[in-house]
Amino acid sequence: MIYTATQVVRFWNNVAVANRDQCWPWKLSQTSNGYGQLSLRLDGVDRVLKAHKVAWEIRNDVRLKPGIRASHSCDNKLCCNPGHVVIIATGMNLRIAATGPRGEKHGRSKLTERQAIIIKYKLGALTTREIADSFKVAFHTVWDIRKGITWRHI
Ligand SMILES: [Zn+2]
Numbered sequence: 243m244i245y246t247a248t249q250v251v252r253f254w255n256n257v258a259v260a261n262r263d264q265c266w267p268w269k270l271s272q273t274s275n276g277y278g279q280l281s282l283r284l285d286g287v288d289r290v291l292k293a294h295k296v297a298w299e300i301r302n303d304v305r306l307k308p309g310i311r312a313s314h315s316c317d318n319k320l321c322c323n324p325g326h327v328v329i330i331a332t333g334m335n336l337r338i339a340a341t342g343p344r345g346e347k348h349g350r351s352k353l354t355e356r357q358a359i360i361i362k363y364k365l366g367a368l369t370t371r372e373i374a375d376s377f378k379v380a381f382h383t384v385w386d387i388r389k390g391i392t393w394r395h396i
Contacts, residue, residue, distance in 0.1 A: 244305045245296075247371050247381050249282060253296060256280065257322040259389055265321040268293040276319040297322035298329065300382055353379060358393040 243250070258267045268278025270293075278293030295312045299305055301324035306312070311330040314321050321327075353361070357377060364373050365388055374384045386392040 243300075243381055244303060245282070245284075245300060250300055250381060250385065251370075253280070253293075253300065254385065254389070257293070257297070259391070260323075262323075262325065262391060264323065265316050265318045265326065266297075266323040267318070267320040268322050272320065278320050278322060293320075293322050294327050297324050298327040300324070303380065303382075353377070353383060353393075355393075355396060358387060359396050361387055362393070362396065 245253070256269050258269055260266055268280075271279055273279045273292070279290055280293055280296065281288055281290050282296070283289075292312070294314065295306055295310075298312060306329070313328050313330055314326050315328050316323070316326040318326070361373055361377065361384060368376075370384045370388055371381060374381045377384070383392075
């Protein structure tokens, strides 16, 4: 993962996560032009980041290079629903975005429905990290189940 589990949990706690298709507004401070912002310690340096870009980075497990712009398909600048964030990349930028560093997902697989059901049973007893490690999946995969963003129907 490009962000630590603690950073990911803290990030989503500051977002009004709703249904998959709805907007998820950022709850903390805003930039002067209306985007959600936060400060995060990355590689030992404190940085001020736009919330919707961090949401996209967490979901895709890709670090966007500085200067790559992201807009919203929903026109809601505070929205942190990764499905509403559109990366504006052309030419060189597009290649940089596509080849960004990937984290621990190498060798990690997607869940089967059977696994998702078992995870749901374990949510009450184990932490998100413990479950992710035992199933060898990314932290956010389990986090999404916990929040009801994925596998809602089972
Ligand atoms: Zn939205």
